[in-house]
């Protein structure tokens with residue numbers, strides 16, 4: 001990939017999480033997973049979400065992605081409160097404004113890489129020719145132009161995850177959410193895919209929140225938010241010319 005040309009995030013809040021609350025009932029006990037968890041993510045900003053297993057990272061991402069309704073609080077996209085949208089509008093906003101990447105790629109096995117990246121665009125009503133052009137452009141960005149006709153089973157794990165990222169951003173969402181996107185990859189591949197993802201975020205202007213257990217990778221992002229007893233706490237922020245120190249992030253996040 002090319003060198004970073006747009007090094008710092010913008011200042012316009014794209015995703016705002018406002019005092020999100022979530023309580024789960026497990027048998028005869030209640031679990032307050034989120035307690036007024038708040039955050040703002042700006043355009044072109046790559047923000048890491050860390051926290052121990054079970055601290056609520058996936059729950060938070062699902063609420064931010066409008067897949068689940070919060071028990072309290074609000075999710076704002078570009079200043080618009082999406083919490084009370086009806087199912088139809090919620091689906092539309094999710095399809096056009098939010099990209100989601102999971103730990104496993106979830107690509108459709110019977111379709112090629114190209115078709116997988118075209119799919120969300122066709123569902124959003126984009127013309128076939130334009131969808132193909134955009135998909136090929138994205139596959140090139142992630143170094144997969146030559147693999148466009150391959151099915152997921154014919155791709156390596158890293159290539160599959162790159163296709164999944166390309167698919168997630170195919171409709172040019174304003175928000176990209178990822179839940180352990182490199183968690184299934186070997187360390188070397190995870191490293192490369194993560195760098196490509198962060199490069200893409202900074203250059204495309206998408207606002208990204210990425211859950212990871214990997215403090216070294218988290219330290220490469222613009223900010224690190226930790227879920228601490230249901231509350232979001234900023235534990236590190238990238239300074240001009242530098243990156244957050246992985247060891248410091250790990251210590252602070254303990």
Ligand SMILES: Nc1ncnc2c1ncn2[C@@H]1O[C@H](COP(=O)(O)OP(=O)(O)OP(=O)(O)O)[C@@H](O)[C@H]1O
Nearest residue numbers: 024025026033051052053054055056057058059060
């Ligand atoms: N639908 C549900 N019903 C009951 N409890 C739930 C539900 N979903 C999540 N939980 C509980 O909420 C807590 C937070 O889960 P969540 O998956 O959000 O954590 P996480 O930080 O993403 O964990 P991990 O890092 O292991 O993926 C866990 O204790 C989990 O058991």
